Amino acid sequence: MSSHLHYFGMANGCTAVALPFPLEQVMEQWGQLRLCMVRELPPPFIRDEWGYLIAFLDRENLQGAFTQSFGDPVATMTGPIRIMERPRGLVAVWLPNNVSLLGPLTMVLLSLTGNPIWLKGGTQSEDMSGAFLAFARQRLPSGPLKKFLIEQVRHDVFDREDPRHREMAAKAQMRIVFGSDAAAEAIHDLPHPVGSVGFSFIDRRSEAWIEKGATTDALLRDLIKVFAIYGQAGCTSPRRVVLLVNCPSEAVDLRDRLANLWPHVVQRQPAMHIASENIMAWQWAAALGWDARLTQQHGAVLAAGRIEFPEFNASMCLRIVSGSAEQALESLPRNIQTVGYGLAHPGQPAWLDLLAHSGIKRLVPIPKMHQFGPVWDGHGFWRQAFEEIEIG
Amino acid sequence: MSQLLERAAYGPRNEVLFIQEMNILTRHHLDGCPLYAKVWLGWQPATDVSEIPFLHVGVFKHLEFKTAVPGICYERTLRSSGTTSGIASRIPLDTKSSHFQSCSSAAILKDFLGEVPKPLLVLDSSRSLQTRGEVSARIAAAMSLRPLASDISFLLDEAENPASINWARFECSSGEHNDLLVYGFTWMLWLAWATQEKPPAIRHALSNKRIHFVHSGGWKKMESLNVSREQFNHDLLQGLAPGSSVLDFYGLVEQAGIIYPLCEAGFRHVPVWADVLVRDPLTLKPSASGNTGLLQLLNTLAWGAPYHSVLTEDLGRIEPGPCSCGRSGARFEVIGRVPKAELRGCANV
Numbered sequence: 222m223s224s225h226l227h228y229f230g231m232a233n234g235c236t237a238v239a240l241p242f243p244l245e246q247v248m249e250q251w252g253q254l255r256l257c258m259v260r261e262l263p264p265p266f267i268r269d270e271w272g273y274l275i276a277f278l279d280r281e282n283l284q285g286a287f288t289q290s291f292g293d294p295v296a297t298m299t300g301p302i303r304i305m306e307r308p309r310g311l312v313a314v315w316l317p318n319n320v321s322l323l324g325p326l327t328m329v330l331l332s333l334t335g336n337p338i339w340l341k342g343g344t345q346s347e348d349m350s351g352a353f354l355a356f357a358r359q360r361l362p363s364g365p366l367k368k369f370l371i372e373q374v375r376h377d378v379f380d381r382e383d384p385r386h387r388e389m390a391a392k393a394q395m396r397i398v399f400g401s402d403a404a405a406e407a408i409h410d411l412p413h414p415v416g417s418v419g420f421s422f423i424d425r426r427s428e429a430w431i432e433k434g435a436t437t438d439a440l441l442r443d444l445i446k447v448f449a450i451y452g453q454a455g456c457t458s459p460r461r462v463v464l465l466v467n468c469p470s471e472a473v474d475l476r477d478r479l480a481n482l483w484p485h486v487v488q489r490q491p492a493m494h495i496a497s498e499n500i501m502a503w504q505w506a507a508a509l510g511w512d513a514r515l516t517q518q519h520g521a522v523l524a525a526g527r528i529e530f531p532e533f534n535a536s537m538c539l540r541i542v543s544g545s546a547e548q549a550l551e552s553l554p555r556n557i558q559t560v561g562y563g564l565a566h567p568g569q570p571a572w573l574d575l576l577a578h579s580g581i582k583r584l585v586p587i588p589k590m591h592q593f594g595p596v597w598d599g600h601g602f603w604r605q606a607f608e609e610i611e612i613g
Numbered sequence: 614m615s616q617l618l619e620r621a622a623y624g625p626r627n628e629v630l631f632i633q634e635m636n637i638l639t640r641h642h643l644d645g646c647p648l649y650a651k652v653w654l655g656w657q658p659a660t661d662v663s664e665i666p667f668l669h670v671g672v673f674k675h676l677e678f679k680t681a682v683p684g685i686c687y688e689r690t691l692r693s694s695g696t697t698s699g700i701a702s703r704i705p706l707d708t709k710s711s712h713f714q715s716c717s718s719a720a721i722l723k724d725f726l727g728e729v730p731k732p733l734l735v736l737d738s739s740r741s742l743q744t745r746g747e748v749s750a751r752i753a754a755a756m757s758l759r760p761l762a763s764d765i766s767f768l769l770d771e772a773e774n775p776a777s778i779n780w781a782r783f784e785c786s787s788g789e790h791n792d793l794l795v796y797g798f799t800w801m802l803w804l805a806w807a808t809q810e811k812p813p814a815i816r817h818a819l820s821n822k823r824i825h826f827v828h829s830g831g832w833k834k835m836e837s838l839n840v841s842r843e844q845f846n847h848d849l850l851q852g853l854a855p856g857s858s859v860l861d862f863y864g865l866v867e868q869a870g871i872i873y874p875l876c877e878a879g880f881r882h883v884p885v886w887a888d889v890l891v892r893d894p895l896t897l898k899p900s901a902s903g904n905t906g907l908l909q910l911l912n913t914l915a916w917g918a919p920y921h922s923v924l925t926e927d928l929g930r931i932e933p934g935p936c937s938c939g940r941s942g943a944r945f946e947v948i949g950r951v952p953k954a955e956l957r958g959c960a961n962v
Contacts, residue, residue, distance in 0.1 A: 494951045496894040497907060497926055501671035508648040508676055518895040533675070 224307075229291035234303040236291045238607070240335040241308070242365035244287075247333065250366035251278045257360040265352060269450050270322050273591070274353070277326055286330055286595040290604040306607035308336040309418075310394030315386075315408055316350055317400040318343030321451060323422070324350035326593040327397065328374065332366070334606040337373045339389055344380050351376050387411050395606055398422065420602045425456040425558035429587055430549055431475075433466045435563035441479055443588040445486040447561065449521070450591070452537040457559045457583075457591045461540045463549040465564075469527060472543040473512055476525040479541070483516040483523075491520040495537055502535030509533055511540070528552055546572075550579055558598060561587035615913040617886035618713060622720045623940040626885050628662070634886075634913040635665045635921065642919035645680035649919040662888055663899045667909050667922040670867050673702035678918045685709065685917050693750050693866040694830075702866055706748070707917030714870025714914050719760030721884055724940075725860055725874045726761055726825055732790050733762035734783065736797030736805050738772040750866045754829050755796045757864075757872060762794065768805070775804035780815045791854070792823050798830035799861070803840060807848040816852060823856045829864055829872070833950070863947050867923045871912045873947075878937045880944040887912040889945050891931055892924065902933040905948060926951050 224239040238244075255278045262271050276282070287294065291306065312331050316324040324340070328350055331338050342348040354376050361367040379385055390396060390411035396419040398405040405421035413419070429444055444462065451458045464472050491499075496519035503522045506513035509531050511524035522538040528548050532540070544552075560581050564572070567584065576584055582599040585592065595603030615634055617627070636658045643650045653666045668678070679687070686708045693702040735755045742752060751772075759765065766786035770777040787793055797805065806826075811819070826849050835845060846859045863881055864872040873881035883889050890899050891906040900906040908929040915921040928948040936944050 490895065492952075493894050493928075494926075494953045497669070497951050498671065500894070500897070500924065501669035504652045504669050504672045505675050507652045507654075508672065510651060519897075 227287075228295045228298055229287060229293060230295045230299050231292040231303070234300045235295065235298050237298075237302050237305045238287070238291060239305060239307040242335060242369060244333070246364060247366045247369070248280050248283055250361055250364045251283060251329070252280055254278065254357055254361055254366075258356075261356075263352060263356050265349060270349075273322060274325060277329065277593070283329070283333060286333055286603055289595055290601070302612050305610040305612060307610065308334055309606055309608045310336060311339060311392050312336045312395040312397065312606055313339045313341070313389040313393035315341045315389075315396075315398045315400060315404070316343060317404065321455060322349060323399060323593060325353040327399075328354065330593075330595060330603055331606060332369060332374070334603070335369075336395070336606050338375070339393065340374070340376045341385070341389060342376060342378045344378055348378060351378065393417060396420070397602065418605050420598075420600050420605070422456075422598050423556075425556050425582075425598065426554045427455075427457050427459055427557070427559035427561065427590060428461040428463065428549075428553075429459040429561040429563070429590070430463045430465060430546070431563035431587075432565055433464060433471060434565055436464075436475060436478070438478075438482065440563045440587060441475075441482055442486050444561075444563075445479060445483055447587060447590045448539055449487045449537075452521070453534060454536055455591065459539065459561060459587075459590065460534075461542065463528070464541065464543045465546055465549070466543050467545060469525070469543055472525040472541045476512070476514060476523045476541045479539075480514050480516050480523050483521065484518075487516075487520055491518055491537075495520070498535050499537055502533060502538045505533045505535070506538070546575060550575060553579065553581070555580070557581055559583040559585060559590050561585060561590040563587055615713060615886050617913055618716055618720075620885050622717075622724050622884040622886075623882055623942055624885060626942050631885070631888060631913065632659055632662060632665070635659065635662075635911060638913060638915070638921045639666060639919075641682070641916065642680045642921070645682035645685075646678055646919055648676055648678050649680070662911070663890060665911060665922050667911075667924045668919055669924045670702070670865065670926055673704060673867055673920070674700040677703055677705065678920070679705050680916065680918055687917060690747050691750070691753050691866045691869055692747050704866055704869065704920055705918050706869065710869070710914055710916045713916075714757075715760060717870040717884065717886065717912075717914055718757035718872055721872055721874065722758060722761055722827075725876075726794070726827075729792070730761055730763035731792045731794045731825070732764045732766070732786055732788075733758055733794045733796060734786055735765065735767050736769055736775075736778070736795070736801045737767055738769045738777075739767040741767075741772045751798055751801075751830070753866060753869060754798075754862075754864065754872075757870070758794060758796055758827060775801055775809065778805045778809055780812055784815065784818065787818070787822065791821060792825075794825050794827060796827045799828045799832060799845075800830065800834035800838070802826060802828045802849065803835060803838070803845060807845065819852055821854055823854045825857065826850075826859045827862065828859070829862045831863075831950075865910065865923065865925060867920045867925075868910045868912060869920075870914050871910065873945075876936060876938040876940060876944070880932055880936055880938070880946060882936065882938075882940045883943040883945070885942065886914065889929075889931065889943060891929060891945075894951070900930075902931045905930045907951070908945070908947070 225243045227238045227244050229236045258275050340350050342351050358370050390413045394417045398408045399422045402423050405423050409419045453460050499519045499522045503513045503515050506524040511526040513524035525541045528542040528544040557580050659665045687705050689706045691704040768778050850857050860874050862872045862874040871887045888911045890909040893900050893906050908925045908927045911922045929945050931945045
């Protein structure tokens, strides 16, 4: 297969990226697919998910994977080539049953690396990766992306006993596992090439930290949006909001503002089982001492309380506590992933120092909590899809 | 004490007395159960059944509610099967409530099965009785038939294995009796009795026996086995003496003592010491008669913990008008569990 070289400028020279297709044309084709997507909403996607996927395919966002990893693109060599990046080889991706958009998003990002991809979908779920792949293969006009998705992307659905797990692990130069700790451990324990790399995107939790001065209606609407799409099922959805002020009554006020804004932001009627579960969660929370309130039509439970109160969990419950940043840090869950912020000055050295001593993997503005990218869970996994060749 | 429990199960209702007894119970639990008191802060006595506070059935899976006041003696804990969520509810049973519950289930069942005691054969293992301090939902349901039993035997060698049914024990326990009660969870009755090959001698013996099958536990597993109610009843009754019957009852561990058998007309009747409401899950407002919503079950028997009024995860509707079976009072239909859709996420739930 002939290589197409693409150049990216760094301070001390150039990086050449060898791809099996002209990147420009592949980007163009993702753009063409966006236009088709605007006119349709195929199952099993819901409107919010489809909208997010359309936004994700924005050219600037896709280009960002390269600029973030290799620098700005340049038309020709602008200096000595220091490094060449070439596709590492087959990338195997294991997607569990209830995984959300992360499947299609990972596939899109990996398509830009030129590596062959083998996706394993869940057996009991609405398979979003398979559905999106089929949609793209069908709707794309002829071109390098369509050819790549047809010839280089394999998608299978099989159960845990299937011998293809072993085959995937044995053949892949890169393994990406979404799922439980045990599932990831089992996959990485399968025989695999010595030089291959593996990434585990496992059970994670997220939360939002907000300074009192930042609690504008716009920010609270964003908070509701990022929470409401998946509730506690999303690893990047906030399970807890920490209002960074030492006054419990402020948490109650924030809870009330969120409850009042809720019907203006979330207009869909909750499923009956969600409403029922929320009634349960409201009583569970109240029994534990939380000041809990159901939103309109019982779409969520918002509970204000102290940072030290015992946890209660339901898919659509959000705990709101007040406390200092130090208290928030001390009470972080072991598997913290994203902290979404509403802070006046997040780049201040005090915050950076706090981050340096925590397990937080992402500190991003609240609206960007679900934003998937080439760096995830503390790993620059996308860049690792390339082999790096040093050129002296 | 419940004055209502002294009345005929399906006689004329006394709503004023029912609300009065429920208000006394609610106050008792608010005073003796701190967790419950936190849920229903500022409660005022009800003037209508819909104002009686409830606990959602799911909270019993996460918290242990106990109304620990003088005079309440706990003896065992009732444990639900936890098949749907993987987490079991735990209901502490006290001596006083157990007595009322036993009286209640006896009165209800006698109305359907008659007063003459018969040998009770349970499709479970006797080892299920030996769990110290805890009683499973299956055993609790079987034991609700105890007041109608002249003797009790367990027919399975292994509690979860339908193929372990011991026909020799059946032969021995049924003996010369021609009227028998057989209880099992619905799916177990199907797999252990209806679909098992019976030895020729047993088949012959059964042709002379009048068996009253009683089952509970819901229809979910039968749906997955693609078995209709008609086929279920037909296969169970095949080869038995005339007069044999099948009785399906609905009940919850969280409503011990109150069982709702299906009447000949296909409805479930509410005894005078209990009540049923249907609530809209999106507003919690009581639904009008005939509309579907979440079932709320109430009774005047529960003193050891506040499970006297429970909002279930079952959908149902109240049927207006009198029933052709002749029983008076409210009647309702259970439609099934609230349908659940898969939650998308990051595989962390």
